[in-house]
Amino acid sequence: MPPSIEAQQLTKRYGQFTALSGLDLNIHGTKCVGFLGPNGAGKTTTMKILTGLIRASKGTALINGVDVASDKKTALASCATLIETPEIYPSLTPKEALSMLCEIRGVPRQDRNKRIDDALARVKMSEWADKKVGGFSKGMKQRVNVASTLLSDPEVIILDEPSSGLDPRGMSEVRDIVMSLRDRLVFMSSHLLAEVTEVCQEVALIDHGKLLVYDTIENVTAKFSGGGGAVEVGFAGNVDEQLRARVSKLPGVTSTTKSNDRHLLLKYDTAVLTQDKLLESVAGLKAGAITFSQASGLEDAYLSLIKETL
Numbered sequence: 277m278p279p280s281i282e283a284q285q286l287t288k289r290y291g292q293f294t295a296l297s298g299l300d301l302n303i304h305g306t307k308c309v310g311f312l313g314p315n316g317a318g319k320t321t322t323m324k325i326l327t328g329l330i331r332a333s334k335g336t337a338l339i340n341g342v343d344v345a346s347d348k349k350t351a352l353a354s355c356a357t358l359i360e361t362p363e364i365y366p367s368l369t370p371k372e373a374l375s376m377l378c379e380i381r382g383v384p385r386q387d388r389n390k391r392i393d394d395a396l397a398r399v400k401m402s403e404w405a406d407k408k409v410g411g412f413s414k415g416m417k418q419r420v421n422v423a424s425t426l427l428s429d430p431e432v433i434i435l436d437e438p439s440s441g442l443d444p445r446g447m448s449e450v451r452d453i454v455m456s457l458r459d460r461l462v463f464m465s466s467h468l469l470a471e472v473t474e475v476c477q478e479v480a481l482i483d484h485g486k487l488l489v490y491d492t493i494e495n496v497t498a499k500f501s502g503g504g505g506a507v508e509v510g511f512a513g514n515v516d517e518q519l520r521a522r523v524s525k526l527p528g529v530t531s532t533t534k535s536n537d538r539h540l541l542l543k544y545d546t547a548v549l550t551q552d553k554l555l556e557s558v559a560g561l562k563a564g565a566i567t568f569s570q571a572s573g574l575e576d577a578y579l580s581l582i583k584e585t586l
């Protein structure tokens with residue numbers, strides 16, 4: 277059996293800029309694989325090449341052993357994607373929106389109703405099937421978007437940051453759905469470590485267009501979480517370079533990385549500092565720190581692997 281998803285030396289250049297640089301990846305089996313990396317790392321670029329939305333400058337992308345660039349239709353027959361999905365037209369109901377997609381994708385007419393009902397049931401939106409999308413929360417809209425990927429009953433599902441822009445409740449709904457899809461191969465990008473830890477069995481880590489590691493979460497954690505302590509600090513406002521620099525200068529802090537707009541992951545030297553002292557000194561900056569939590573093993577590994585990329 278060929279790998280479900282395969283990248284061979286994938287490279288993408290935009291003019292002089294290399295967004296993706298010789299990426300090799302082979303993913304087999306049914307499971308959820310997290311594709312993790314900071315903003316701008318090359319996640320969307322990789323997924324767009326894998327699904328034929330853009331072409332690689334060099335290298336080959338294959339789905340179930342079929343080259344996406346030379347035979348897109350066959351390659352993507354059993355693959356569904358959610359990448360930069362436009363908003364569903366607000367006056368449509370989920371049923372109407374999904375019917376249109378069935379039409380566009382050539383789902384046989386006699387299968388459509390069952391496919392739509394099954395997909396909506398899978399994302400727990402059956403009771404909303406005939407209500408207008410305009411009144412839905414972002415999370416509900418995203419559940420309908422995920423349902424749209426299930427219409428063709430795909431073996432491979434590629435999701436680009438499926439929970440981005442959702443509130444915590446929406447995120448947890450999307451997480452539950454993704455977990456229920458692990459009887460297929462789900463390849464999901466995220467910049468949220470907690471999400472990937474919860475949902476995925478394996479993780480591929482990318483930074484500056486290069487794949488740093490692809491392995492089970494346990495192995496990545498065991499191999500790369502170095503010594504010392506790691507915590508994540510949440511701020512009331514966005515973290516800018518100035519704030520990051522101030523935190524970096526605190527005694528005992530050995531590295532800082534933005535995990536998202538409002539969170540900094542920091543490592544500290546446990547020989548110099550205890551966690552409570554670190555909390556005191558972060559609070560002492562009076563920089564709007566509002567949460568403080570011990571980082572997981574994966575976060576620690578991420579910090580060791582991803583150098584500062586703010």
Ligand SMILES: Nc1ncnc2c1ncn2[C@@H]1O[C@H](COP(=O)(O)OP(=O)(O)O)[C@@H](O)[C@H]1O
Nearest residue numbers: 290293295313314315316317318319320321322
């Ligand atoms: N169409 C484009 N033209 C020029 N640069 C681009 C284009 N698309 C993406 N990039 C750049 O390529 C890099 C990788 O982008 P992307 O794959 O979207 O990252 P990610 O999804 O990991 O945040 C970024 O630096 C981005 O600015």
Ligand SMILES: [Mg+2]
Nearest residue numbers: 319320321437
């Ligand atoms: Mg992206």
